[in-house]
Amino acid sequence: MNNLSKDLLIGSLFISGLLSFFSGLFVISTVFFAASAIFSTMANKAHING
Numbered sequence: 001m002n003n004l005s006k007d008l009l010i011g012s013l014f015i016s017g018l019l020s021f022f023s024g025l026f027v028i029s030t031v032f033f034a035a036s037a038i039f040s041t042m043a044n045k046a047h048i049n050g
Contacts, residue, residue, distance in 0.1 A: 006043045010036050 017032030
């Protein structure tokens, strides 16, 4: 995965989390926020490791 696709994935998960939070779907928004945090951490670790 290149940087653009990682950024698009993390951004879309975050936006989906925000939209589901605003609509009252708190469990689903938690899943989206957790997934975006996990992918963000994995992307940063891969970038640090080379």
